[in-house]
Amino acid sequence: MNKFNIIKNKQEYWLVDQVRKGDVSTELYIHGLADILEEWTRLEIGYLSLLIDEQFESWLLEKKFHKISSIVEYTxxxxxxxxxxxxxxxxxxxxxxxxxxxxxxxxxxxxxxxxxxxxxxxxxxxxxxxxxxxxxxxxxxxxxxxxxxxxxxxxxxxxxxxxxxxxxxxxxxxxxxxxxxxxxxxxxxxxxxxxxxxxxxxxxxxxxxxxxxxxxxxxxxxxxxxxxxxxxxxxx
The missing domain is CATH 3.40.630.30 (Gcn5-related N-acetyltransferase (GNAT))
Structure with missing residues (x-):
């Protein structure tokens, strides 16, 4: 199940975007994020930029992320x-x-x-x-x-x-x-x-x-x- 889209630019950065799915629980998203963060740390990538629902903000701040801003999506x-x-x-x-x-x-x-x-x-x-x-x-x-x-x-x-x-x-x-x-x-x-x-x-x-x-x-x-x-x- 694809919970995140990830663009990887060698050792410079990862761009991670949450894929909204109604059948994916908050716990599964956090588990997926933890796996991504562990791999990012192990591979010593320069930085990771993340687009995600703001309900995860407390967890992210605890993990040493800092908030840049908020975006709106139109379709x-x-x-x-x-x-x-x-x-x-x-x-x-x-x-x-x-x-x-x-x-x-x-x-x-x-x-x-x-x-x-x-x-x-x-x-x-x-x-x-x-x-x-x-x-x-x-x-x-x-x-x-x-x-x-x-x-x-x-x-x-x-x-x-x-x-x-x-x-x-x-x-x-x-x-x-x-x-x-x-x-x-x-x-x-x-x-x-x-x-x-x-x-x-x-x-x-x-x-x-x-x-x-x-x-x-x-x-x-x-x-x-x-x-x-x-x-x-x-x-x-």
Whole structure:
């Protein structure tokens, strides 16, 4: 029974996300967490980041985790997305019109000034983790968007690990000078369309509880609140 999804980046970090299942008791989740924590300690991994229901907070704090923030998750089925006539064009990195370094620079620009409280990894580490988490064809998932010929933002649609049709965005962002103009909602809507290329039937997105702008984008594009989790971290 898969109680957690785990992304392992060699010796640097583990990203652990609780899989909500109604037939899994609190005790079974704690037992699974204890096993994960024991292995993480034994293998001397740099840090472990955990997304989980906040009911486990006391246990986690006793185990020397510290709380980063809380996130909300929104979801939407993809079979009834509205037609769009947005004047936005997009390209994937796999098309070869942009090199990896330029994409990294655009990624860094888009994530500047983020309202999310989770600690940002260095952009070089983020880029190196893309292949590890998305596979050898990771460039096919990396999209950038242009509005009137100028860079507007990026998104990285993919299928969530351990599922066949759950669409996620590894990252989604807008360049600072175009924020507050409705561009984010347009890019987000197109990104959900792109998820269908990878055979997603529904979308799940998450953001910090304090990121009011992203929550507005979710709601504007028909996403419904599904869950709330805490973000916890432990460092070796």
């Amino acid at each position: 939407r089925k993809l079979n009834d997305l509205p037609l769009t006539n947005d004047q936005i064009v997009c390209y994937s990195l796999a098309e070869g019109l942009m090199d990896d370094q330029k994409y990294a620079e655009l990624y860094e620009l888009c994530r500047s000034g983020s309202a999310n409280k989770n600690t940002k990894q260095p952009i070089a580490q983020v880029m190196s983790s893309l292949e590890n988490e998305l596979g050898p064809e990771w460039r096919k998932h990396c999209y950038y968007f242009l509005k009137d010929g100028a860079f507007a933002g990026i998104s990285i649609p993919h299928i969530e690990m351990g599922t066949e049709d759950e669409g996620r965005l590894f990252y989604f962002g807008v360049v600072p000078e175009l924020r507050g103009q409705g561009i984010g909602a347009q890019i987000h809507r197109v990104s959900m369309e792109l998820l269908k290329i990878f055979h997603a039937t529904y979308y799940v997105g998450s953001t910090d509880v304090n990121n009011a702008n992203m929550i507005k984008i979710f709601e504007k594009n028909g996403c419904q609140l599904r869950d709330k989790k805490g973000i916890y971290k432990i460092v070796r």
